[in-house]
Amino acid sequence: MRARSNVRVGAAISVAVLVFWSPPIAVGEDRGVVADLRREIEDVRRQMRALEEKLKQLEERAGAASAPPPAPPPAALAAVPAPPPRAPWSPAQPMALLSGARGYLNLSFDALVDFGWSTNREVTALQRGDHDPIERGFTLPNEEIFLDGAVDPYFQGVADIVFKLNEDNETEVELEEVYLTTASLPWNLQVKAGQFFTEFGRLNQQHPHAWDFVDQPLVIGRMLGPEGLRNPGARASWLAPTPFYSELFLAVQNSQGGTAFSFRNTEEAALFGRPAADRPVRGPWDLLLAPRYVASFDLSDSQALVAGLSGAFGPNASGTSTRTQIYGGDLYWKWKPAWQSGGFPFLSWQTELLGRRYEAGAAEIRDPAAPDLPPLELPRESLYDWGLYSQVLYGFTQRWVAGLRGDWVTGGRGAFRPDENRADRYRIAPNLTFHLTEFSKIRLQYDYDHGQILGSDSSVWTQVEFLLGAHAAHKF
Amino acid sequence: MRTTIRRSFVPLLALVALFSTPSYPADELKVVATTADLAAVARAVGGDDVEVTALARPAEDPHFVDAKPSFIRVVNQADVLIEGGASLEAGWLPPLLEGARNPRISAGAPGRVFAAQGLALLEVATQLDRSMGDVHPQGNPHFMLDPVAAKTVAESIRTAFCAVDRTRCSDYEAGLRAFREAVDAALADWQATLAPLRGTKVVTYHKDFDYFFQRFGMQVVDTLEPKPGIPPSPTHLTELVPKMRAEQVRLIVIEPFRERGNPDFVAQHTGARVLVLPAMPDGQDRPDYLALIDYDVRQVAAALGQTGATR
Structure with a gap:
């Protein structure tokens, strides 16, 4: 279309140039000059018509069958003249005309709505995750706008902006992820830069709408934080040339704030009785370093196994020279038969085990209400915490998934106790999810919570999800 | 200083070169x-x-x-x-x-x-x-x-x-x-085999045999799915059964991975036959593309009373 109008404009300009640029002709002077001019204009018009004709032919040919290469040999064409199926209502070039799935930008909006009740009046005492239900009744924990696409031949870009309503029904906004990924580095390398979820284990990389349960596993909240481990930074990954899939990741990220929960974070829940120390970044070692290695094996035609080891290392805010190390192992197994329909049936098992060593600084705590009492002396000590979750999902028939998750966390001895942020807890959570389509689901979940300090509680949660916009693609 | 840096880079580069896969096309x-x-x-x-x-x-x-x-x-x-x-x-x-x-x-x-x-x-x-x-x-x-x-x-x-x-x-x-x-x-050959069935109406599970039947002049009048990707609903099936009877549809075509409950139900109530038709070559019984189409053509012909043995 544009090509044709360009030709027209070009022709018009040349005509105009011919008309106006020719030497001025005195009125009534030689008629021959005028006749010449006319002839020339006629010529130009003819050329223009020929050009248009040629363009039309070209466009028609492109419309009929546009494999860019030379036309197929006529000998082969002769046998069956029938062109590809052509229905009167369908334009011939679907790929070029419709940008529905291949625009410059994929845009989608994903909403989660939770509803439920708990025997614990203070729901947040049980549900520590940032995208968990926060009160009896309704919660809008995660309403996200997701944008992605190719930036240019060199980068892919992603932006994920999350809105949620807090307990006072005020809207909170998080720039959850914004990063670009390289598309064509040599040696099987890939670099990601921006703000992103650290590739630590499996769940930390998933957005809440992709979770298989309503709430965050306890161990993830306790060690990687209620919002998950994500901060501005860069990571490189290398797809290793092994005979099976294996990939090595190394991330360097900022180490401060609630999104680096066990590191330079001044929230009380992450300090274990200590006051927050002044802990600026003094050198590169004060950044967060997170390596990960993951490998996958196809056990059979219908079974795949993914296993990973992760680490996260950096300073913490409980002292001026204290550091935290988190280690994690994750395992995922899935069975999906060779005759699956709509993605069902399937059976999957996912487990993550995490351990943390938190060097807590020495501190003297005085009770302002009783200044005469001797201060509580907290020594410099290493606090060891452990936890795991393990979940089984069974997609027993089309659209229906039954799940069961067990959660357990525990903390080793520490001078500051009792501390609900390190005390033993477990949770048993069976659930049932109905996926109406890939774009909506309804989930019912029961949580049985037991904690050393919290006691026992029961909660029932329902969750509804809907997705507008670009088709979601699922990572394995 | 500079030489030490260079020295430390050499083995690193060698290591990377050793482990990286070549990027030129292999023999095949x-x-x-x-x-x-x-x-x-x-x-x-x-x-x-x-x-x-x-x-x-x-x-x-x-x-x-x-x-x-x-x-x-x-x-x-x-x-x-x-x-x-x-x-x-x-x-x-x-x-x-x-x-x-x-x-x-x-x-x-x-x-x-x-x-x-x-x-x-x-x-x-x-x-x-x-x-x-x-x-x-x-x-x-x-x-x-x-x-x-x-x-x-x-x-x-x-x-x-x-x-x-x-x-x-x-x-x-x-x-x-x-x-x-x-x-x-x-x-x-395929067109000759299916020529007698030109105009015959069929129902499919999903909209996945439209091109096939159009090529051979047959007509897909409806699907068991009420809408693409939405599983059959009772409402839709109760409308589909009389429609199939009225239009004298004798064949329900489904892919091998589809459930059989709904197709069998409709078949029972319409007298139509359920035909499981593979949509992909499998490397064994239907080793290549031609074998797949050939198999499907013959299955359809056989299911609708054409012997399919014209070859």
């Missing part, structure tokens, strides 16, 4: 196709010069394939990637491409084939509205069951092979020519 062109039908056509065109891997298993639902990490490795090493190009793989191919980081098969590279390109697809969405079901914006993506469309796809594949591997272009030209001629020869 490594071809990855998302589905088995595309893989079969690629094999027909490429012959011994190519090593073809299909990602989706032949008898599974191609809309819902898992993006397994092992596929990332396969796509990473591909010289050519062939996909349908009409969103059939939208749910699982993007993460594989991102993980594979392979510029040889990035969109626009000569090694990337969108099979739908150059085809006039059926049911191109004029309006994008998911209340109408999971309609693919670029049109119905199940075009490979039309042998004439397969010839065009074979041409696109030849073009990619020639662009990536010029030295053996004449082989690919020959492979394409042989495939086209084989399809043309068989097509006449």
Whole structure:
């Protein structure tokens, strides 16, 4: 279309140039000059018509069958003249005309709505995750706008902006992820830069709408934080040339704030009785370093196994020279038969085990209400915490998934106790999810919570999800 | 100072060079196709010069394939990637491409084939509205069951092979020519077999045999799914049964992976017959593309009382 109008404009300009640029002709002077001019204009018009004709032919040919290469040999064409199926209502070039799935930008909006009740009046005492239900009744924990696409031949870009309503029904906004990924580095390398979820284990990389349960596993909240481990930074990954899939990741990220929960974070829940120390970044070692290695094996035609080891290392805010190390192992197994329909049936098992060593600084705590009492002396000590979750999902028939998750966390001895942020807890959570389509689901979940300090509680949660916009693609 | 840095870089570079895979085409062109039908056509065109891997298993639902990490490795090493190009793989191919980081098969590279390109697809969405079901914006993506469309796809594949591997272009030209001629020869036979059934009405489970039946002059009047991708509902089936009776539909065609409950129910109430028709070559009973279409043609003919033994 544009090509044709360009030709027209070009022709018009040349005509105009011919008309106006020719030497001025005195009125009534030689008629021959005028006749010449006319002839020339006629010529130009003819050329223009020929050009248009040629363009039309070209466009028609492109419309009929546009494999860019030379036309197929006529000998082969002769046998069956029938062109590809052509229905009167369908334009011939679907790929070029419709940008529905291949625009410059994929845009989608994903909403989660939770509803439920708990025997614990203070729901947040049980549900520590940032995208968990926060009160009896309704919660809008995660309403996200997701944008992605190719930036240019060199980068892919992603932006994920999350809105949620807090307990006072005020809207909170998080720039959850914004990063670009390289598309064509040599040696099987890939670099990601921006703000992103650290590739630590499996769940930390998933957005809440992709979770298989309503709430965050306890161990993830306790060690990687209620919002998950994500901060501005860069990571490189290398797809290793092994005979099976294996990939090595190394991330360097900022180490401060609630999104680096066990590191330079001044929230009380992450300090274990200590006051927050002044802990600026003094050198590169004060950044967060997170390596990960993951490998996958196809056990059979219908079974795949993914296993990973992760680490996260950096300073913490409980002292001026204290550091935290988190280690994690994750395992995922899935069975999906060779005759699956709509993605069902399937059976999957996912487990993550995490351990943390938190060097807590020495501190003297005085009770302002009783200044005469001797201060509580907290020594410099290493606090060891452990936890795991393990979940089984069974997609027993089309659209229906039954799940069961067990959660357990525990903390080793520490001078500051009792501390609900390190005390033993477990949770048993069976659930049932109905996926109406890939774009909506309804989930019912029961949580049985037991904690050393919290006691026992029961909660029932329902969750509804809907997705507008670009088709979601699922990572394995 | 400088020399020490250099010295420490040398073994590092050597290490990287040692472990990195070469990026030039190997002896055989490594071809990855998302589905088995595309893989079969690629094999027909490429012959011994190519090593073809299909990602989706032949008898599974191609809309819902898992993006397994092992596929990332396969796509990473591909010289050519062939996909349908009409969103059939939208749910699982993007993460594989991102993980594979392979510029040889990035969109626009000569090694990337969108099979739908150059085809006039059926049911191109004029309006994008998911209340109408999971309609693919670029049109119905199940075009490979039309042998004439397969010839065009074979041409696109030849073009990619020639662009990536010029030295053996004449082989690919020959492979394409042989495939086209084989399809043309068989097509006449298939059309003769199904000629008596011209105008016959059938019902399918999903909109995946439309191109096939259109090619042979038969008519798909409805689907068991009320809308694309939405499982059969009682409401829809109670409307479908009288409609099938009125239009004298004698055949319900379903793919091997579909449930049998609803098709059998409708069959029982209409007297129609359920025919399980494979949509993909499987490398065994239906080793290649021609064998698949041949099998399907004969199955349809047999199911509707034509012997299918005209050959």
